[in-house]
Amino acid sequence: MATDGAVGGAGTVDPGDLDMKDKQRVYHDWEAATYEGKFNISYDQRCIDYARDRLRKVVGPDERFARVLELGAGTGFLTINLALAGCLEGAELHVTDISPGMLDVCRANAATNGVTLTATAGDVEDLPYEDGAFDLVLGHAFLHHLPDPGAALREAYRVLAPGGTLVIAGEPTRRGDRIAGVVKRATARGFRALTAIPALSHLRRPGVEAAGGSAADAAVAALEHEVDLHTFDPEGVAHLARVAGFTPVRVVTEELLANWVGWAVRTVEGSVRPGVLGPRWAYAAYGAWRGLSRLDELLEGVVPDDLFYNLILHARRPLEG
Numbered sequence: 001m002a003t004d005g006a007v008g009g010a011g012t013v014d015p016g017d018l019d020m021k022d023k024q025r026v027y028h029d030w031e032a033a034t035y036e037g038k039f040n041i042s043y044d045q046r047c048i049d050y051a052r053d054r055l056r057k058v059v060g061p062d063e064r065f066a067r068v069l070e071l072g073a074g075t076g077f078l079t080i081n082l083a084l085a086g087c088l089e090g091a092e093l094h095v096t097d098i099s100p101g102m103l104d105v106c107r108a109n110a111a112t113n114g115v116t117l118t119a120t121a122g123d124v125e126d127l128p129y130e131d132g133a134f135d136l137v138l139g140h141a142f143l144h145h146l147p148d149p150g151a152a153l154r155e156a157y158r159v160l161a162p163g164g165t166l167v168i169a170g171e172p173t174r175r176g177d178r179i180a181g182v183v184k185r186a187t188a189r190g191f192r193a194l195t196a197i198p199a200l201s202h203l204r205r206p207g208v209e210a211a212g213g214s215a216a217d218a219a220v221a222a223l224e225h226e227v228d229l230h231t232f233d234p235e236g237v238a239h240l241a242r243v244a245g246f247t248p249v250r251v252v253t254e255e256l257l258a259n260w261v262g263w264a265v266r267t268v269e270g271s272v273r274p275g276v277l278g279p280r281w282a283y284a285a286y287g288a289w290r291g292l293s294r295l296d297e298l299l300e301g302v303v304p305d306d307l308f309y310n311l312i313l314h315a316r317r318p319l320e321g
Contacts, residue, residue: 015223020147021098021123027223029101032075036105040269040277041077043084043113046286051081054140054169057252058314061087065136069159070095071124071152071168072142076106076117078169079138083115093117094134096124125151132161141170144230149237153244160317166246168313173253174231176309180263187267205273234311246315256299258292259309265289 015023031038041047068088070079073095082088095117097103103119110117122128125148137156143149156166172180195204208218234251241249255262265285269277296308 015219015226020226020229023223024145024227025098025100026220027227028074028097028099030217030220031224032099032101032105034274035102036075036077037274038270039266040282040285041075042282043080043109046283047077048081048085049290050286051078051140052085052087054078054312055082055087055138055167057169057254058167058250058312059165063165064089065091065165067092067134068094068136068138069129069134071127071137071139071156072145073097073106073119074099074102074142076109076115076119078140079117080106080109080113080115082138083117084113091136094129095119096122096127096129098123125155127155127159129159131158132164133159135161135164137164137166139168143168143171143237144232145227147229149230150240150243153240153246157244157246157317162317163319164317166241166313166315166317169310171237171311171313172231173306173309173311174233175304175306176253176255176259177231179307180259180309183260183263184267187264188271191268191271203272203276205271232311234305237311237313241313241315245317247318249313249315251305251311251313253305253308253311254296254300255293255309256296256303256307258289258296261285261288261292262309 018026028035035041065088068079068091070076070093073079074097076095079088079093079095083093093116095103095106096119097106098121100121103121106117106119109115110119120128124142125146137160139156143152146152153166160166195201208221209215213221234253238249238251265288300308
């Protein structure tokens with residue numbers, strides 16, 4: 001594969017020549033520099049609270065961990081924000097991802113925020129760690145990118161010490177994702193219609209080549225529509241964890257009304273020209289999401305679990321395992 005640096009070291013890539021893992025690596029390397037801006041990721045109280053609340057939904061504040069590994073860590077959003085929240089106090093932190101470009105950003109984010117971690121490039125279906133090396137394995141919104149999610153859960157089991165804890169959050173449910181698709185399409189149509197007005201056309205995010213990228217960049221950017229591989233049935237994820245050896249296994253779901261607002265916000269953020277939206281937008285959107293999340297909590301147990309968008313898997317490796 002030729003390289004010229006145009007796509008994060010991937011060069012003049014023909015996506016048809018890549019297997020799925022190469023597509024994941026090349027796409028996420030290419031997106032690493034702009035990923036956090038695209039999704040309004042930060043290391044302020046807004047995202048610190050979000051990360052903490054995902055963990056605290058399934059892990060109590062009294063639990064302490066000595067060695068922690070995050071799978072599919074990307075730019076470090078989950079681990080760094082959990083560290084800033086005080087949830088991983090005293091722990092030795094490790095992160096891994098298939099994308100070296102994402103890990104470069106992760107290391108820079110950790111340094112900027114005073115968090116010490118070790119970042120290692122690797123395939124989560126074949127982890128570069130010894131058996132029983134960690135007592136907490138984390139993940140956020142990565143399982144749906146994997147060709148074989150079950151293999152990743154088996155690897156998580158292997159690298160956990162007996163009695164160790166697994167927490168994977170931010171994975172899309174099948175029915176919740178279908179509902180989200182309606183919201184995304186409606187928001188995108190509304191944004192296109194609004195910005196078709198000449199006075200507002202400047203708000204549109206330019207295409208890759210219009211923004212100065214190459215044809216190779218555009219080809220890699222198009223992989224965005226291929227790298228999301230799965231949505232999940234909550235009980236199906238629990239079954240995969242049990243097959244991997246985990247017990248007990250618990251899956252909780254969240255974000256019903258909040259998800260509709262969340263995807264409308266993310267669709268706008270992905271469509272608007274960079275620099276138009278600022279911190280006020282981010283905090284207003286987060287405030288709306290947080291308020292609706294509280295309402296969603298009242299609906300838990302009333303509305304079927306699989307209508308909520310996000311699932312959180314919480315499982316343990318048995319002490320005798």
